[in-house]
Amino acid sequence: MLSDVALDLPVRPVLPGLVAALRAAGSAVLVAPPGTGKTTLAPLAVAGAVDGRVLVAQPRRVAARAAARRMASLLGERVGDRVGYAVRGERRSGPGTRVEVVTTGLLVRRLHHDPELAGVGAVLLDEVHERQLDADLALAFTVESRSALRPDLWLVAMSATPQADRFAALLGGATPAPILRASAALHPVTRVWTPPPRPVPPPGAGPVDRVLLDHVAATVRRALRERAGDLMVFLPGVGEIAAVAGRLADLRDNVDVLRLHGRQDGGEQDAALRPGPRRRVVLATAVAESSLTVPGVRTVVDAGLSRVARLDLARGLGALVTVPASRAAATQRAGRAGREAPGHVYRCWAEASHERLPAQPEPEIATADLTGFALELAAWGAPDGTGLALPDPPPPAAMAVARQTLRTLDALDPDGRITSRGRTIVATGAHPRLARALLDGAQRVGADRAAEVVALLAEESVARPGDDVAAVWRRLRAGTDPAATARWRTEVRRLRSALPTRGDGSAALPDDLAAGLLVGLAYPERLARVRRSGGTAYLMSGGTAAELAPGSALAGADWLAVAVADRSPGAPTARIRLAAALDEGTAREAGAPLSRTDREVAWSGTDVVAREVVRLGAIELVERPLSRPDPEQVAAALLTGLRSVGLDLLTWTPATRALRERLAFCRQVLGDAWPDVSDQALLAGAADWLGPELAAARRRADLARIDVAGALRRLVPWPLAGRLDELAPERITVPSGSRIRVDYTDPGAPVLAVRLQETFGWADAPQVAGGRVPVLLHLLSPAGRPVAVTADLASFWRTGYRQVRAELRGRYPRHPWPDDPTTAPPTRAGGRRR
Structure with a gap:
């Protein structure tokens, strides 16, 4: 197929060697800098040399579609002929398709369905250095499939950054796979260092500082003046894209300001990738870092930031954190400017700080929620990943949390093996939590409504703006945002097809409560009750405090099922981003596994409290006094109170204090045969020396009535007890x-x-x-x-x-003051002086 393409790019001279290496070893690593053509030419070269279809796996949907269109255009064909693509909810390929570009997630799905990949002759894993979870799994599963089932399958790992030895070892096993390297990009890219005019606070969980955004917009204006061609601007997220777009609004009479990010539908993304009649400024997130050639771009403006997910394992909450981009990412971004001609990159940081940036981006496996990842491993038959070609082992703590979550979903058995329900969850192609809501919720609210709400949660971008799930659901049904509705309906159809029945509860709950139930089924530990009637502060069943955003339409709801919440490092509470209002009955239904009734006898801080409490996780629903608490629990609670408040809970008469002091004297002077009556020792041994008096006590007042002196005397061993009055x-x-x-x-x-x-x-x-x-x-x-x-x-x-x-003697003349006191008689009272 490559012979049908006249385009000459730097990777082309390496491709005969790549094919030869694959014929000899069956696997290879191709390292090619940005702009060298590896994503488009390598698949065509392999397709011309192997029997069967060539699968090219891309980490991102936008890159998969763009790569397929680029290869099809080079062949002078339509997408779906010899080159096609498949992403979640969309496929354009046919029986004559020889090269199919898929997302890594979709490749994982196919490997589960058919580990042999029947009809596939080669798999090319592109951008393996990005280290997304699906990419790691696709690599590990494909390597094992080739080793155990398909030794004839060709396997190529492609990367734009030099980590070749690592991937060569993973692909080749005992004998590392051959490494082929393409020369640098055809066109040079000149770096221009443009740090902000004054220091900017370091990035973190909050919004990007407006000073930096002002500086990025100013740098865009400078680049438009100084350079020709289109501009691509890298920003960490959609919010920053909108902020910079607003700052450039006055340019729109002469320049098209476009946006490119993962929340757009395919049509919007495609529009940003096509050349236009006017000069363009494309504001993009990391989706544009690799595998994309945006025609006309000669200049890149890089804000120098990336946005990554951080999981709070203790709370089960994630937070999107802004971090400095890695040097590898900066190189990738700069390469967008040199794809078609010499270009320039304006880096919004100082040259001196560049070498202090991390060399590579942090792999997703180190920071992300591993629930879905753990289920994929279990479905593959390797619950802990042992023996698989994973670039990094999963962190034990995160995996433990993930497995526990999967066990609560009945997706794993106690030994960590996947259950039949777990396989059903995997087959839905949704996150395990959402799959649980889909499967269980369909029986309660009907398959159609379950698919609609779960699709809304799965395609989080369609929920914006707003934080009310039910309101978003109504808006999507009404079609007021055609692009969002189209994405949503595509996902609804996909999820609906995973359900065999309509369910039997289609009319059992109104829509608002149905939304709350489905969200609660997915995230039972995020069911939340308002702390104060009419307020915006909530306590989630997982124990985390959370707040609604100011002005939220959900304010005042007694109960919420929280779909999206994050907690910034150091923040006292989580911020609720997306939730559904519901009532207590529906919350109890959704959170049934968290419901429990506890009989508690405990020290409250001032006295013993004995009560029966009905809880939904950390939320107390009902409290009733216990009339006949367990005496042993009461004694334990009193001991807790004694040790927290101190010995002053007992009554210490002067005689009792004196006895304690005599015992302390004996121990210090006569040795350890005498009891230790220090505070620490008495508190530690209170259950013994207070004995039956403590066992009979029921409340704090009973402690004050204990005969402490008698209890202290019991501490003295009987041979010594009779000598106390003699010795002290x-x-x-x-x-x-x-x-x-x-x-x-x-x-x-x-x-x-x-x-x-x-x-x-x-x-x-x-x-x-x-x-x-x-x-x-x-x-x-x-x-x-x-x-x-x-x-x-x-x-x-x-x-x-x-x-x-x-x-x-002069002051007290009535008292005796003898010359010789050793012989004078003693006296208690005054008398005649002698």
Whole structure:
């Protein structure tokens, strides 16, 4: 077929070698820079040398259609003759088609249906470096199919970036596949570095800074002045395309400002790819990075940003995050300017920062929701991917979450193998969650309505603008947006064909509730109840807080089934992007697997609460008090309260505190045979030392009635219990006959506070702990004020007493102040001075 094409592109000299390598080894890697013609000429060369149809797999629908049209035009034919294409919901090929361009997702579907790919002679996997999930699966499945079933199948991996060795090893196994390299593009591209005039905040989860968007628009105007031909402008998303288009609105008298992105229908995309009568500025997302030649483009303006999905595994929510484009992506984008003639690329960042960009884009497998990916692996018979030619293994945490989701959908059995229901889900060609809503919802709302709502959710672009699923559904039915309606109806027909029956519930629910039910069946963990009547704050059944956008028509709905929500890193709540209002009964029906009734006995922060709670996930629906809670659970809750609030929940009388201090003294002085009565130890062992009193308690007030002193005494081993009063006496009898309490607050120095006159006749201070520890005497004046502190009473009588006597005898003349206190009689009260 290549002989029918006169076009000479840089890849052409390499193609005979490619065919020879395939004849010898059956697989090969073709590395060709942007603009060299690999996407259009290589399939034609292979088709002319192999029996059977040639499948060319492209990651994007727009690229698949464009590649097929380009090859057909080179052959002077219509699409559908020798060259055709197939994308989801659309196919143009016939019995005479030799080259068929398909999306990687569609190739995966065909491999599931027919692993041998009967009638196919070769598979060319284009743009393998982009590392989308479907592309990784298509590569892995095709390699295994060739190895196990079709050794005659030719397999080529094509890439515009130099990762050849990696893919050669994957394709060839023990012997790497041959690598063929094309020369650089025919036309040079000159780089122009145009950083913003002032610093721009780094990209993230929020909108792109308007300063950068202003700068991109200004750079477009500059390029229009300085260069000839059409311009292609790379921006991260549809919102930024609209923003820059608005800034260029005044150019439309002389320039056509067009948009190119994945949310458009095929006709709109095709219009952006055709040359026009006037000069054009094509504002594009990453869909235009590769496999596309846009006629007339001589200049590229690159904002330097990409938008990627990030999955919050804990919440099951995704967020679209704006990141700096990789160097490989920048090279791809620049190549759009050199396809037909020398060109220029205006890069909206500084040359010095270019080398700090990541070399390659992050593979989708590292960040995306892997639910569908995991089901595809299970359907292929390799649930964990072991043994498959995957460029990277899937992250274990993300795979664990994906498998759990699939088990809740009954798509996998407990061992991770696919179930019959799982195969039915795979056959729908929709995300497993949407397939579940389609299959189960059809029985409740009817097959037609189920297909319509699920198609709306699958083709998310048709839902914009607006965040109300039911309102969008009505708008699509009315056909007010013909392009969106056409895309939607195509997907409806495809999904409807996957359902064998109409279902038996076509009139059971009104449309609004039917929409809510279907969304809830797909995303039961996103069923949400308003936090405050009439508000915009919601709690989702998965436990995540969420907010409606200001001005949402859904504000005030008591219940929502949330189809799309995202949570920016660091944000306290998720933002609801698309949802359907429903009532509690429908929410309970949709979220039935999440429904449970819990009998809870727990510490609430101030007391024990015993209740029965009906929940939908994290949402509490009904609460009732428990009249006869389990005593063991009550005791456990009281223990929790004791450990969270502290020992002050118990009643500590002075005598009880004194006992605890005596026990602490014994442990410190006499060793670990005595119990540890520190806060930490008492709280840790509360279930033991509080014993039957705790078991009998039912509420906080019961804790305050526990005999703590008796409980503490139970801690003392019985051989020691009888010696406590001997070793750490509660009171000591002084010479006056008074029994005075000993203060053990400081376990290292027990204190006896006693009036000086009551110690007359004492030669030495008393000792405790079997004579090991002297008591520290706080000697008091007749008024009870400390006048001396000593543990050596004999020394005090010799040296300190004289000074105390001299200072106080005049102040307290009615109290005795003898010359020799060691022989004087002690006294409790005042008397005649001698």
